[in-house]
Structure formats: structure tokens, C-alpha cells
Amino acid sequence: MYKVPLKDGVLDMENGTFIQIKNLKKYFIEEPDLLMKLVTKKKKRVVKAVDDISLDINKGETLGLVGESGCGKTTLGRTIVRLYEPTEGKIIFKGEDITEARGEKLKEYRKKAQIIFQNPYSSLNPRKTVRQILSVPLIASGVKDPHEREERIMYLLNRVGLNYRQMDSYPHEFSGGQRQRIGIARALAMSPEFIVADEPVSALDVSIQAQIINLLEELKEELNLTYLFIAHDLSVVYHVSDRVAVMYLGKIVEMGKTEDIFFNPLHPYTKALLSAIPSIDKSKRRERIILEGTVPSPVNPPKGCRFSTRCFVKKGKMCEEEEPELKEVEKGHFVACHLY
């Protein structure tokens, strides 16, 4: 397994931070349509999907991003690969600010930062053969010669564990796991350095999940990739990640080394999340913390600490009024909670 560059338990900055996210915000603004604006005074709705997030990803590590649906983890991943325009903040990739990159510069970035999608059914164009699907990224990354392209496609299919003879098949002729492999091959075709894996296994069967996870790990070692691994399944995240960030309602509430997060969680939300994981091992079953209620709407999140409406160890007024900052409580272990 790849080792995180650590020096005395702290991330080694010599290699340089690979990706730096600074105060990133992504708001979705739903504006009423032109006519509605003329007729009514309907206001626009602002969904604060990602609200002021800062984090670093180091070369060669896997950062796991966990949280419940609607917490903004997918939005964050997509904003980082510039599928969404960031509202505010900065994305710095290998020392270069690509937050507002356009044209050629954006194309260069796209070659280095790729994404794997959750749904193996909708992420492949049903009208295109595997050859056509894989040709697009190859042409984009400059493989112009058709013979060379063909060879690359064969290599890629081989590498992700598919038969190259199926090159001219359509996506529907493959099973879910095989389609996910095609999705991985498509991302790899750009020869990226960084991959956002957005719930890559959550739509797959248990026995297929393990295959895809192992494939992703092998590829990481072989090609020296860096992953941002987004998932809601905590055991999967535990298995693949070097570090983990926990998100709640557009914010990071806790971040640290995987072992720290899983065996010494500090934030009450992380604790609740971990206690809710069902386990096949009887002895591992912890005292379950069952959270009351549901996640509030990101349109108008609660004042103060966003978790305060569901928190079971609330400190009182302070939690409801003051927003806690992400502080380094232990070495490399960050928490946003007034308890610390």
C-alpha cells in the first residue's frame, strides 16, 4: 500500500501540496425565469452546497470524503475538476491557480484531473461503442494516429480487466461492474495525475465492489495517482483512504488521518456516523447513537454550528450562535466543534 509522505506524523510538505482548496464556495442560484421576474417579486433561491471549504490533497494520497446525501460532497468533487464553476475561493493545482482557467489552460487541467462517476449506466453514452467512448479522451490528449489510438484502447481495456474484443460493443452489453471499468478506462485515457472518484462503487453488487476497489488501488500504485474518493459507505472509505474528511451541510466538520477519524473521532457527527455503520462482527458493534431528525436544508442552514439542530452534546447558546472553525486539535487532526 502506498505510504503517505509523513514526517513525525505531519504531512510532508517537501513534495509540495498537490492540490490546495482555499475557502471554496459553490452556491447554486435558482433564479426565477424572465417572465416570472416581471410579474412577481419571487426571490432567487440560493443553495449553499459547498460553503467555505479549505483542504489540501498531497501527491499520491487518497483523501476520502464522506457525508450523507445532500452534504455537498459530490458538488465539491465536481467543482474541483471544474465541472461546476466555483462561486468563490481558489483551487490551486500543483502551484497553479486554475480557479478561473479557460480555453487551453482548462484543457490542460482536464488532462491531469479526471473524474469517475457513480452511475455506471448513465455515465456512458448508450449510443456509442466502447471504441468511440475511449477515442474522445485519447484524441483530446493528442493521440491522433488511429493505429496508435487502437493500441491504446486495447491496452486500456486490458488494464481495467476487459476483453479488447468487446471494443465495438455498446455499453448495454456489459454488466454494471464492467461498465464501471469502462468509466475508469475513460478517465485513465487522459493519463491523469488526479482522479475524483465520485461514489464509484455504491451502485455495484458486493462481490463486484471489491473488484473495483482493488482495481482502483492497483492503478493508484502503478500510475502514481492521487484520489479524492467520495463515498457514503464508511467502510469503503476506511479501506481506501489515507486521510478522511467528513462533511456536513456544505462544511468540513472533521478531517484527519483515517485511523484517527475511525478510532478516535472527535466531532459528535462523526461519532454518530460511525456508530450507525452496521457490522457483521458482533464484538465491533458499538453503542448506537441514533440522531434525531434529518439534515436541514442547505437553502437556509442553521445559524452557528450547522450540526447544532441534531447535536446530542450541545454546549448551549454558543453552538447555536457562533460558527466553529476548523481547528487543529491533534497533529493533523482537524475538528470544527466548540467542544475542543
Add this chain to the structure above:
Amino acid sequence: MLEIRNLKVVFQTDRGVVKAVNGIDLSLERGKILGLVGESGSGKSMTLLSILRLVPYPGKIVEGEILFEGEDLLKKSASQMREIRGKDIAMIFQDPMTTLNPVFPVGEQIRESLRVHNIIKPEKEGILGFLRERDRRKKEYEKVVELMEKVGISYPEKRYFSYPHQFSGGMQQRAIIAIALSCNPKLLLADEPTTALDVTIQAQILDLLRQINEVNGTSIIFVTHDLAVAAEFCDEIAVMYAGQIVEKGPVDKVIEEPKHPYTKGLLRSIPKITRKKEKLYVIPGNVPDLAFLPPYGCPFYERCEEAVEECKEATIPLIEVSDGEFVRCIKYL
């Protein structure tokens, strides 16, 4: 209370006959929770739908008996079945969003199920009963509010008139459970009820289902692909593969001492949160295409690490290895 004997469901497709459920034997005692575990295409959902005789076209139940409290459901007429559905046997589906009708208030949808099964009887028959409609509605409304409270929907009087889209996924699932509970069923069929939900919400819903099981004594058949959920929630587990049960027994025995190579493989391939990280075990190959399954031999043969030559040919019955524990594997013959 429920006994399934040699159930077979086939689908007639362009590519041939697909044996979705291929000879299943199950039994469930009153007040117990049975977990049906398997991957997609293993026939677990079809087994569940067969109990209510809701197998979708072009599927057909071709063989077997489903005895519910001693009576064969497969011999009932369509109207008798309608009477049983929802009243004696209720079902919860995977996706709460599509189960509720988006154009009616949630409370009304729960009330509808009370009305369908005539739970609150009109005071008088005929035209006079019609005149008392208001009273009847009021009583039903009160009952719905009580049900909503019971499944943990807060402010039920207010939420009664809310529409499904105003509910979160967990709340919607609670409303569906309220519908299922409205007639106080003896058996609850749950088809992946927590798969679409987040872990913390999953914990809430499982907690609620367990309460229902304990307080009302409702038996539950719980279909899931998640072994860990089944391990925590169920009393008994049946593991399905390619339309057959490969292993069944009390939960502790199946989870802690799995016998069938498929169960073993599944358990090993789940990522676990332990101090030591290891490479995940992978069951080689893919789930077989049910249309091209050989008529004899073990369907797991090609993916099995412990397979021997005989597995290819032999048709293996479910073998009782110890009290209440059954395995379909040649090693235990």
C-alpha cells in the same frame, strides 16, 4: 406462519427461459425476522413479490406452494388476494420517492389504505352510512395521526397535509411504514427498505422496524444485499444465489461460521473497519446470466475456489448440517 415450498418463478424472454427463482424452501415463524440476502439477479426480490403474487409480466409462478397460516396463497382468487395484500401481508419498497404518489397529501395516502380495507367501519350500512361519512373520516384522520406518531413523524397534524416532496427520504420511508402498519399486518415484507437512505437514517428506520417487530409481534421478511445490515437486524438469514438458497440458518451461525463458499466469499469481500488493512478478497468472475445457466450442476461452480469435478454435474439438495442450518454444497453431502 409462512411456509414456502419449492417455489419456482420463470420469465419468458427473447433470450430464453430465465429461472428467476428456482425451487426455494423457506419457513418463517411468528414474530421472527428473516433476512433474504443476495446480489442483484439472485431472485430475492422475486421471492418476495411471489408471496403477494405480484410477479411482474412476463414472469410466472410455475410451481410450488406458499402457505400463509396454513392456506396456499397460490390457490386464492384475485379478490381474495387483494383482501390479503395490505391487510395481512404488507410490503415496503426500496425507493420511498416513487412509492408515494406525488400528487396526494401523505396523510390522505395513509387514510386511503385504512379505507381500502374497511378498517374503520361505517356506523350504518347503505345511505345512512354515507351520511355519516364525516364522522368516519374524522375517526380515520385520528387513526392516521396516531399511526404517524407511532412511526416517528413529528407534528403529525401538520404533516398530514404535506405532500411527499416536502418530506425527506427518511420521513417518506416512515410514511410508507405507516401505510404498511395501518391494517396491523401479521407479516411485513421489506424490499431493501434502507438501501436508498443514509447510514444515520438507516439506523433510525431499522430501529423503528425492530420496535414494530417487538411491540406488535409482526414477522418481517427483510430483503437486502447488505450482509452487515442483515447480520444486525435479522434472526435468520437465507443467502440466495442464482435463484436458489445456498445457505440458511440462524444469523450467528451463518455469519460467524459460514459454510457455503459463496457466503464465505461475500463475507470476506466486504471492507471492514479493523486496524489492519488488507487487500480485499475478490470472488472471481461475475454473477451468472440466468438465461444461460446449465440445467444441472452447481451454479456457483465457475466462481468457486473449493469446487471439485463433481460440482459440475451433481444437482445438490439443501443439506441440513446442524439444527436449523442448511447448506447447498457438495462438501456436506
Add this chain to the structure above:
Amino acid sequence: MTIKNGIVPAKYYEVSYKKSNLITNLLSLLGKIKKHPTALIGMLTIIAYILMAVFAPFISPYSVKYSDLSARLLPPVWSGGTWAHPLGTDQVGRDLLTQIIYGSRISILVGFLTVLISASIGTFLGAIAGYYRGTVDTVISRFADFLLSFPFLIFAVGVMAVLGPGFWNLILALTFKSWVEFFRLVRGEVLEEKNKEYVEAAQALGRSNGAIIVSEILPNIFQSIFVLATLRMGYMIIMEASLSYLGLGVPPDIPTWGSLINSGRNHIFDAYWISTLPGIALVILVLSINLFGEGLRDILDPRLKVEGSE
């Protein structure tokens, strides 16, 4: 084997480089149509109609202008007529078979052209409105709603009344509103497809918006457009017939099915064939277009082939 820069030399694989171009694609499509009986019947009938229209002067027994006032209202052969006029004659003694053959020219041309033009306009605007949303979408959509609020026939009658009869005026009057159907269909489908992850994947691979619309999204909705086009083509031919019936189509000296049906209106009880036979010709053409369209949809969709597998 040695792998250089992750490239495996091609000789390690026995792969036939399959050449695909327009001709091979068309041939394979024809091969598939052959196996689909209704599509085949539809296609053959359409081809027959087109040949009939193109070679009208050679196959029709009389010239268009020919009329014989002494042979008025002759019945077709099966009703006691003669082989001189196999389908009978109309009230001014024109040979009905000749008139129907020449009439097909206008009908087919109108059907084809109006659908081609309105599908192009509708697809273009629909794709833009659906993909970019915002103000563009609002403006086009409201304009489309505005057009939709008129009944088609009355709208076309109005336009024709202003422009006066004529072939191109007819095309203009019919397309002026007909593109809206295509616009609404394409806009809706683009809205749906746009949210699928394969579009995002294409964005992540650095494809431009134009390339995404043309080569990722449109192939997925092409079959819906095509089915609508065939249905609309039938409708357009009927519309042309209706306008000609009202005397607002092409100039009266050019025979069309619509004006033929109209001219037989007064004789419907004593000479049924004048209205009925062009009507049957119309019905058969529209039916074959629809059959062909439906069949082609089945053939073109790769997903339909394995129905029932999941």
C-alpha cells in the same frame, strides 16, 4: 511482451481493423431493415410512391392537361368503367389515375420539405434552449407557446390568405408553426439528457458545448426526432390536402390530392371515386411512412435488442 509507455504493440492482438464509412453503414442498415417486415413494407411503399412522383410523365396514361368533356364522371373498372380510364374520370373528364400520379408530386414534396425545414429549425432552437436554459430559453419557449395558442389550420389559412397561393408560400405557412413541435420535443429531451453523467464526463474530457450537443446528446434523441418527423410528415401531407381542399394551397391548375378530394365533394354520392381514390392514396402513403418510422426506431435503438435482459 514489452510494454513501452503503456502501449502494447498491435501485433499481439489479432484484431481486424473494421473500416466503417457511410456506405457500409447504409448497407448494414438496409440489411437490418430487411429483417423487419413492417419497416420493409413501409420502405418499399414509400420508394414506389417516390418513383411514381419522379416518373409521373412516363407512367401516367394521359397528360396532366388532358380532359375530355365527353367522358365525364366515368366510373373505375371495377364499377363498370373501361380500361381507357382505369380509375375513372372526374366531373370535367380528367383521367383520375393521371391526376393522382401527378398529385403525389406535390404531396410528397410538401411533406418532405416542411418536415425537413421545421425539424432542422426546431432541433436547432430546442437544443440551444434546452442546453443553455436562461433567457434564450424563456424567449424562444414563450414565442413557441404563443404560436401554439393558434389552431394550426386557421393559422395556416391566415398565412396563406396573406401570402396568396403558391408552392413556396404553402411550405412557409406550414413550417411557420410546425417547428414548434420539434422544438418542444428536442428541448425536453435535451433537458433530460443534459443531466446524465455521460454529458458531464464529456465536459470533464474537455469537449466543447457544441461538440457535446452535436455528437453526444443529439445521437441519443435522434430517434425521437425521427419518429416525430415521420408522424408529422403524414400530418403535413394531410394539411396540404386540407389547404388545397379549401382552395388555399398551390395554384388550382397543379393537381394535388387535396384539391382532388375537394373537387369530388359535390359528387360524393353519384361519383364516390373522385374523392375516395386520392384519399386512399393519401392514407396508404401516410401509413407507410409511419410504419417505416416505427420500424426504423426499433432498428436504430441498440438498447431494444436485448429487451428483458435486466
